[in-house]
Amino acid sequence: GAVVSQHPSRVICKSGTSVKIECRSLDFQATTMFWYRQFPKQSLMLMATSNEGSKATYEQGVEKDKFLINHASLTLSTLTVTSAHPEDSSFYICSAPRGGTNEKLFFGSGTQLSVL
């Protein structure tokens, strides 16, 4: 079964509204989570690293005021797309590392955001 749960799987919103995406680690704690976005026919692009109890680390070119990340607990990270516009329409995916020394990442099933 899934070890990382992402919700919602699909969301359609009007331009100017904000959308929150949740990422939960199931049965394990994740002090770090990663957020990606993916446009059609393209690879995943890392947006930010979410750190429990502290500020997220954003990749170059990603607007931190546009994509708000909160990692308030060891099992939940949220990504809020604020004042969404059609160009924010994309597939958003979260991931969390689980394991010991050689940790592997588990990914959520993704959220398809469509902004009208």
Add this chain to the structure above:
Amino acid sequence: DAKTTQPNSMESNEEEPVHLPCNHSTISGTDYIHWYRQLPSQGPEYVIHGLTSNVNNRMASLAIAEDRKSSTLILHRATLRDAAVYYCILREYGNKLVFGAGTILRVKS
């Protein structure tokens, strides 16, 4: 982040083995070689990873060159469900995973 080079696409027949190559000539001593795959409209799925020695698991095998500048993911018997984009990624322990373009694997019945 160290870069990897993979073929854009490959094709295989069902029930036959598939060898997916990956070049990583600038790999550092602390980089792990990770493989993930992504089916359409889904998040990526972990396949296998290794550091220096060849690795086997129930999904695949990973053959790592002695100089670690290349590796090969081996699917022993391809099925239609193996059709996906396969990503070869170098990752330092604990660090973020940065995806390249990957290889689109098509499996013919």
